[in-house]
Amino acid sequence: MNEQMAWLNRQRWQKFTFTILLILCCSVATIVVDSTILAFYPKLQDKKSRLDLTIGSDAVLGLGTANTGVKFTAKLVNNGDETANGMLAWSINSTAIPPSKIPDQRIQIAAGQTKEFTKTIVLPQTGFVEMVCKFQHSATVKAIQKTSRVGCNPNQLLTPLTQQKDFDEFWERSIAELKSVPPAFKTMERAKMSDGDIQVFEVSMRSHNQVRVRGWLEVPRQASKPLPAVIRVPGYGQNMKPVGKGDDMIIFSFNPRGHGNSQQDISGQPNNFWIRGLDNAETYYYRGSYLDCIRAVDFIASRPDVDQDKIAVWGGSQGGGFAFATAALDSRVDYCIADIPFLCDWRNYFRLSHWPEMDNWIAEKPQRTWESTLRTLSYFDTMNLAGRIRCPTLMSVGLQDGVCPPTTCFHTFNRIPGEKSYRIYPNKRHGLGKEHYAWVWTQLGAAFSGTD
Template sequence: MKKKLLILLILSFTAVNFTVFAQEETNSKLSIQLVPHNEGMFPDRLLQIHAQIENEISENIDLKIHWVITDDEGTPLKSLQFPYKVKGDSLLSAYCPIYRFKKDGFFRVTATFTYLGEKHELYTVVGTHPENISSPLRKPKDFDKFWEDNLKELAAVAPHYKLKKVKRDKSTKTNLFEVEMQSTDGITVRGWLEVPKKKGVYPTILEVPGYTVSLEPQDKYDDMIVFSFNVRDHGNSDNTGPRHYKMWNRGLEDQNKFYYKGIYLDCIRAMDFLMTRNDVDKSRIAIAGASQGGGLAMITTALDSRISFCVAGIPFLTDWERYFTISHWEEIDEFLAAHPSKNWNDVLDVLSYFDSKNLMHKIKVPVSMSIGLQDDVCPPATSFSAYNRITSTKNYFIDQTQGHWITDEKWDSQFEEIRAYFKMNKVK
């Protein structure tokens, strides 16, 4: 996977500023930054963005800026080049030419600066009314039966729940248990259950992992149960093969063997476990995750009506066809090379059984989604392809500067959102 950063919190950020150093003998310095207005979202479809150019030497500087506006699939919409003169020791705001988008969605604005014979490129993603994004369904005729049969397959597997208490420092807020259970394909999956020390019945958060992420105990609350659950090939759960960034395409030749079939069912098994607990308030169970975990949160909510609130950050696992129109992974090339009888349609047909947008109409509870406007791993348009098919109460948050990661502050705010929905007091 060229974009190996489905792993949460270690992901790249699309920079929007740089410094150009001229010839050494001049000691000249030029700093340039792209500045989208209105936090990068334009409800009237009128683009407003400028390059802020700072000349930190006394001599005037001549440069050219080539502005290119494309849609998120790379289709050119406008291309213009202009010369600029930046006076010495001054700051210049060079505005992108006027452009009004013809449709709603996400777009890329690229500025290529030519200075002293060298070219330097900056880009940023902007958007208009993402709630109007639509994407046609690629849904197999047997889609519903496929998932009905898989849920029956899981139900036929005896879970054999086991809990092992983990010794902790007395100052911790919760008692900790390592939990294990049987899922499909003979796989044992595990997680970390944190239960307040005071006996009672508590609201509960099921946390599901980003791709290759190992979820660990948090010791965050003394008035909530948190189950940090690791699906197969993650954390303390069993493996289906060697762990690496390319494991997601295992079984891609057949929807009945595809990697994510087992992972989706693992999440349902985690819910089965929580329902056995007398200390879990069955009417207040939230699910939360980011990246792969964000997709798993939405998909599990669609497949399991026992969830009452869903928090999905930068969700993956949606709108595969658009995804691979915008992005490219080397694993697809490797798969097609290893399976010469298969083609793109075959790949998309298998992936369509696992596309979250085909399930979103089943969600009946509130959903909160957050995305990064500069996310090139899970492009914002793909997230909204699923989100816009949800008919229950929902809200979204867009961070203008965020790529494919969730800040600690945002992660904490999502947990606080769960607490607010469950009408709980804030953590002291």
């Protein structure tokens, strides 16, 4: 048996060695005889057709003036060894201006050459406009595409609400159902995660439909009076963990159902929260997870070491939507921070972005339509909830964000009747960076200390 295995291993090694030599020989031979075999040697293939495309605008910090022109400039660079031929196409993605047909342009760009192309549009009275530039190289299947978005008077941007007639009753009943569930709070210190300054606790509780949810509580050891508290809520599928920060603040990093350490009853896999139970508002995932966030407020409100006039909720992406929803549905929230928020203005969200997962879900059953889907989603649209938010609110967005387009974010934000402010990062996409994270902590501290 051992001799047979040794013989088989020698045969495999010889085949492997022969294959490598064949590929190397063929790739060298292609330089002389047959360029079509360059696929054996990807670096040579890439070198022949290496193209870079960038796009930008002359709008200062990404914002312009209503009814004035903004020029977009696309730069195409051929870093390859051969002349490239193809078609350059422009298109506009916006709910603020009607679509218009822009003729394609045939392009030839020599090796080592850079070419610039421009398009000018007139900005609307209010809203955002995304310019899309695409180059289809005749020698490749996949096109190169880049986008650049500009805006104008975003704080004036509004779109009609999509509330159903029973919207308020739906949420009153949902909250009443949550209140009927005893929270059964349990707080367990995790000594290995604590240090000399901060005690760390794992907290568990019961939420809507008796679902168990958990989070991580960080409490400064030297506190001599009740402290402000911030509830951190997760992005889509994110696992919230202790942050090791907060010598002057209590931090509760909370995981709603299906996230982080809250998967005993609701699994996080598959990662398809936004289509779970979507056939009916009663069974939709976000009904339970919004109520989970209210239960997290219940927990913080139950603690004597928390200043009950200084409770904040903060999240990014899905967490930004959670922050909006929690502040809307629970008046005990004193400060709302929503970064690059998701769950805003569903109707325009699907006009500005395309997600095959949602298309496929609707196509699975004949009774599903876009209208029925949007009707269910309307109960969880933070735009429809925003009128309930009375606490100060801070929203930050990335102007170039294609995951959560700023149009939808402002359609929620502009419906908030209370004190509010926003920050736009002109070059950021779906992520605002460490500097923003540090800045928000300072804003939060200032808001709760009473300083500017």
